[in-house]
Amino acid sequence: MDLVLWCLGVMLVLGALFGVGLAVAGRFFRVTTDPRVEALLAALPGVNCGACGFAGCEGYARAVAEKKAEPTLCMPGGRKTSAALAEIMGMALGAEATPPRAVVHCQGGTDRCGTRADYRGLPDCRAAQMMQGGNKSCEFGCLGYGTCAEVCPFGAILMGPDRIPVINRDKCTGCGLCVKACPRRIIELLPESIPVYLACSSQDKGPAVKKICKVGCISCWLCVKLSPPGAVEKNGNLPRLTYPAGVDYAAALAKCPMHCYVKREAAPAAAPTPVSAQGGGA
Amino acid sequence: MAESFKGGVHPCDRKDVTASLPIVDAPPPARAAILLSQHLGAPCRPAVAVGDRVRTGQRIGAPHGFISAPVHASITGVVVAIEDRPSPVTGARTPAVVIERDAAEDAWAEGADVEQDVSALTPEIIRERVLDAGIVGLGGATFPTHVKLSPPPEKPIDTAILNGAECEPWLNCDNRLMIEEAAGVLDGFRYMMRALNCPRGIVAMESNKPEAARAMREALGGDDRITVALLPVKYPQGAEHQLIKALLGREVPWRGGLPMAVGVVVQNVATAYATWEAVRFRRPITRRVITVAGDGVERPGNYRVRLGTPVSELLALCGLRPEARRLVLGGPMMGIAQRTSEVSVIKGTSGVLALTAAPEAAYGPCIRCGRCVRACPYGLTPAEISRAVEKLNMDAAVEWNVLECKECGCCTYVCPARRPIVQQVKLAKAEVARRKARAK
Numbered sequence: 001m002d003l004v005l006w007c008l009g010v011m012l013v014l015g016a017l018f019g020v021g022l023a024v025a026g027r028f029f030r031v032t033t034d035p036r037v038e039a040l041l042a043a044l045p046g047v048n049c050g051a052c053g054f055a056g057c058e059g060y061a062r063a064v065a066e067k068k069a070e071p072t073l074c075m076p077g078g079r080k081t082s083a084a085l086a087e088i089m090g091m092a093l094g095a096e097a098t099p100p101r102a103v104v105h106c107q108g109g110t111d112r113c114g115t116r117a118d119y120r121g122l123p124d125c126r127a128a129q130m131m132q133g134g135n136k137s138c139e140f141g142c143l144g145y146g147t148c149a150e151v152c153p154f155g156a157i158l159m160g161p162d163r164i165p166v167i168n169r170d171k172c173t174g175c176g177l178c179v180k181a182c183p184r185r186i187i188e189l190l191p192e193s194i195p196v197y198l199a200c201s202s203q204d205k206g207p208a209v210k211k212i213c214k215v216g217c218i219s220c221w222l223c224v225k226l227s228p229p230g231a232v233e234k235n236g237n238l239p240r241l242t243y244p245a246g247v248d249y250a251a252a253l254a255k256c257p258m259h260c261y262v263k264r265e266a267a268p269a270a271a272p273t274p275v276s277a278q279g280g281g282a
Numbered sequence: 283m284a285e286s287f288k289g290g291v292h293p294c295d296r297k298d299v300t301a302s303l304p305i306v307d308a309p310p311p312a313r314a315a316i317l318l319s320q321h322l323g324a325p326c327r328p329a330v331a332v333g334d335r336v337r338t339g340q341r342i343g344a345p346h347g348f349i350s351a352p353v354h355a356s357i358t359g360v361v362v363a364i365e366d367r368p369s370p371v372t373g374a375r376t377p378a379v380v381i382e383r384d385a386a387e388d389a390w391a392e393g394a395d396v397e398q399d400v401s402a403l404t405p406e407i408i409r410e411r412v413l414d415a416g417i418v419g420l421g422g423a424t425f426p427t428h429v430k431l432s433p434p435p436e437k438p439i440d441t442a443i444l445n446g447a448e449c450e451p452w453l454n455c456d457n458r459l460m461i462e463e464a465a466g467v468l469d470g471f472r473y474m475m476r477a478l479n480c481p482r483g484i485v486a487m488e489s490n491k492p493e494a495a496r497a498m499r500e501a502l503g504g505d506d507r508i509t510v511a512l513l514p515v516k517y518p519q520g521a522e523h524q525l526i527k528a529l530l531g532r533e534v535p536w537r538g539g540l541p542m543a544v545g546v547v548v549q550n551v552a553t554a555y556a557t558w559e560a561v562r563f564r565r566p567i568t569r570r571v572i573t574v575a576g577d578g579v580e581r582p583g584n585y586r587v588r589l590g591t592p593v594s595e596l597l598a599l600c601g602l603r604p605e606a607r608r609l610v611l612g613g614p615m616m617g618i619a620q621r622t623s624e625v626s627v628i629k630g631t632s633g634v635l636a637l638t639a640a641p642e643a644a645y646g647p648c649i650r651c652g653r654c655v656r657a658c659p660y661g662l663t664p665a666e667i668s669r670a671v672e673k674l675n676m677d678a679a680v681e682w683n684v685l686e687c688k689e690c691g692c693c694t695y696v697c698p699a700r701r702p703i704v705q706q707v708k709l710a711k712a713e714v715a716r717r718k719a720r721a722k
Contacts, residue, residue, distance in 0.1 A: 117621035118607075120643040122702050127709045132373030132621045139375075150674065180720075 034065045036088055043084040044074060049153050051075040051175035064089060075099070076154065076173035100174040100189035102157075102167050106142040107199045107262065109162025113138050113213040124150075129183035137212035140201040142186055148178035169264075196241075196249040199262040203236045217260045223252035287524040289659035290516040291692045293451050293615065297490055300454040300575050305462055305584045308599060310357050310388065314590030315367050315378045316342065320628040321418040322425045323349035328379060334361045339394035339566045342379045345413075351426040352416040354566040355391070356588040359383040370593075370611050370625040371618060378626070381590070395565050405431075408477040408561055415560030416567050416629075421445065421456075421520070421550035422612055424630040427557065430549070431477040433542050439480045440545040443529060444471045444554055446487035446494060447513065447520030450613025453633045455571040456551040458584045460487070460494035464501035467551055470558030471508070474549055483508040484529055488515045517615060518690040522548045524659050536686050552632075567629060572596070578606025578636030587627050594623035596634055606636040615691045646699035654693035654703065660686055664693035664703045671706035676717070679710040687711075 040061035048056040052073035054063050063069035064085055071085035071093070078099055086093045119128055119135035125147040128134045134143050144163030156171035157178060165178075165187075179187045186201045198217070202209050206218035219237045231247045233240045241249065253261040319325035326343030329352075330336060336355040343353035362382045366375035398411075413428040433439055444467070448456040460467055468485075475483050485498050489512040498510050513519055513528055522541050523534045525548060532544040541548055549557075552570060559565040568589060575582040580601030587596060593609070610617040611631050627634075654664035662683055670678035684707055693703045 118640065120641055121705045122709065124709060126712065127705050130372075130708060130712060131705070132619070133368075134373075135621065 037061050037065045039088045040064055040085055043077075043081060043088060045076045045081065047076055047153055049076060049173075049175040049177060051173075051177070075175045078173065098191040098193040100191050101169050101172045102174065102176075102178055102187050103190050103197045103199075103264065104142065104148075104165050104167065105186045105188060105197070105199055105201045106140075106184075107164055107215050107260075108136075108138055108141040108213045109160065109164040110144065111162050112215050113141055126181070126183045134184075138202055138204070138209075138216065140184060140186070140203060141213065141216070143184065147181050147183075148187060151177045151181040153177065194243055195264055196253050196261055197264065198239060198241055198260055200238065200258070200260040203238055205237055215258055215260065218258055220257060222255055222257065223249075223261065226251040226255055286514050286516060287519075287527040287659055288661065289657050289692060290518060290524070291657050291695050292515070293517055293695060295490065295515065296451045296575070297454060297457070299452065300573050300582050300584055301457060301491075301493075303454075303458075303583045305458050305571055305586050308585040308587045308591065308596060310383060310588045311591040311595055313362070313380060313382050313592075314355075314357050314588060315380045315592070315626045316353055316356060316590035317367065317369060317376050317378045317626060317628055318343045318353060319369065319376050320353055320416075320424060320589070320630065321351045322423065323347060323351075325377070326350065326353050328364050328377070330355075330361050330364075330379060332361050332364060335359070336361060336381060337389050337391040339568055340391035341416075341566070342381075345416075349426055349429055351413065351418050351428070352566075353379075353589075354416055354568055355379075355381055356568040356590050357381055357383045358388050368622065368625055370620060370628060370631065373621060378590075390565075393564060395563055397563055398561070400562055403473065403476060403561065405477040405479065408473050408557075411560045411564060412477075412557055415556065415565065417553060417556045417560055418567075418629050419550055420552035420556060420570060420629060420632070422616070422630045422632050424628075427549070427553055430547060431474060433478065433547065437542050438545060439478045439542070439547050440482060441530060442471070442475050442478055442480045442483045443525060443546060443548045444483065444485045444551060445520055445522075445525060445548050446485060446491070446498075446551045447525060448491070448551075449488060449515075449517045449520040450615055450617070450633070451517075452575045452635055453573045453613050454575075454584055455573045455632055457487075457491050457494050459551055459555055459571055460491070461497045463555055464494075464497040466558040467555045468498065468501050468505075468508070469562065470554035470556070471549070472505075473557055473561045474547075474554060475507070478547055480547070481507060485510045486513060486525055486529055487511075488513055488519055490515050517692065518659060521659070521688060521690055523688070536683075570627075570629065570631070572627065572631055572634060574600045574634045574636075576606070576610075576635040576637045578603050578608075578638050587631075589627055589629060591627045592623070593620070593625050593627065593634055596627070597623055597636060600636075602636055603638070605638050607640045608635075608637040610635040610637065615695070616689065642700055645701045648701060649699055651698060653696040653698065657692040657696045659690065659692060660688060662687060664707075667710065668693075668701050668703045668706050671710045676710050676713045679707075680714060684710045685714065 044057040046057050052060045054060040064071055072082040074081045114137045115135045116137045117135040121131055123145045125143040125145045128143050136143055142164050146159045148165050149157040149159050154171050156168045157165045160166045174189050200217040202216045209216035209218050217238055223239050224232045324347040327346055329344045330342045337358045340355045341352050342355050345352045359381045363380040367378040369376040409428045409431050417427040418424040446456050446460050495510055526532050526546050534541055556567050569586050572587050573584050609620040612633055648665050648669055666682045667679050667684045687707045689704050691704050
């Protein structure tokens, strides 16, 4: 009986000691956390795409809570998420900007632009680019190995049958991972409100382009003449669109002899197939 | 003395094709396009203008920064253009000086090709002449030699190794140079040892070069500071780390360790010969010995070629067969496949290979056989690196030490699934570098 009492006593004393210890630790070593971080994190989509520039959604939530970042930086979340974040932080949101969406500045697919070498390496655009600058005849256009589609966390990019990426505007969140992954830098984020873009990136001179691509800009500068002054600038051998308010580039779109001006709604005629269905053949 | 290193492979060496063929002077090109970036480090700035008359050995590109080396005119003539040409290393457009040759005259520039007094050479004079001559590592890495000859004072060099291993199949340019120019090669090596203040030298080569070993031993005379060492034939015996391990038993540390860290400097045979020419005669580097071989050429051989010569002219000289499918500059293991023969010979071009076989495009999944692990001379696990890169997981690739890989290609050579492991390594390294640059 004595033994049982002893045991109970020891346990009670130990329990009391640990209890006091924990109470003291809880009091003096307490880490104050901002409850808003949890709420912000819950309001974010949790895809950890990094488009906001922070290390994942949690990093961004912390930055917002510490007022180091605007609540409008989450691309996948869009307007809805921005509003939720602003509400948690008790901030007012500014006027709505049109969200940016990716466009591809090239339409020289396999049927329109040839190759200059037989490439048999990794089916990855970055690897192909490192191998003597890629096997495509055009040094500026899409290589067609689908690295952009590979890195898109939202499945918004599919490779077309001509191996030019097709962007699904409904799925694209404007996170910009494809922009960073493309070794030829031909993907750009453009605000939704812009209806027309230039689907060529070639800085080659006209005759050189004509030789290798059926849809490459030949620097005829017709678009400069047809558009209001300042709406199209000369950037080397390629026009640069400046998108001033109220300009729709309809004339350039209709008259470009190489059909480099592309209407945003118009997806290529053929239905795109997923990359995986086409195999990795290079 | 340790005999060898861990791992490695034994590809068919094909040395017999050109081993007994003496070095022949290739005719100078009608037009030479001399790239302004022929070395690791900052590219040169042009030092001439279009229309200028230049003589052989005249400086046409001025170095820019410490890790850089000047470039010189390789022929006498007139500068007709300074324009972008494809680089045989990256394929990117790189600035080049194009010189049209004067058919009547081929004269050295003022001050070049004049015998110098070499009785009182100091390390400073040697380094200065090496820099002036634009000498870079001619084994292929093209690291500026004057930098390699300037070790920091806290790292004394106790052994200099003259690298004549030439472990790449087909190539014989170093072998022929050792046979035909043994005295010059050795004197160049002695100048290097003097610049490094180094008491001991080893001339190392694979044992498939008995003629070169004999020539070097004869040329040594009674010099007991230098020994000739024959090593087993195994690829990559000529890689710095493996050479040092095999000769001295020392391991160059990981994480960017250099041979300097274990008191060793390794120099290529052709670099030593160029150093001799620079120190003794103030001849800048305007030509180099190149092995042209492969089953795609009729008349393979060893040629002394002016820098800037179009590779297409070399191939025409050797009789390009119509069935040739691939052009590789360098050796078949580490050389760079080209997309056009309209590239120029640069300082680092040791071989021109025209091959009739092209690799299979398709590769399979890793079957975890472990052959690459056994073959890797650096003790890495290429299979895991390859699998990580396939999933675009560069962080995992870094954890598997992808950055320690020197891209020797042993893993890819033995892989039964024909996986392009070296290319995956290159992709991972480039991505890691890109991320680092972006994080800055």
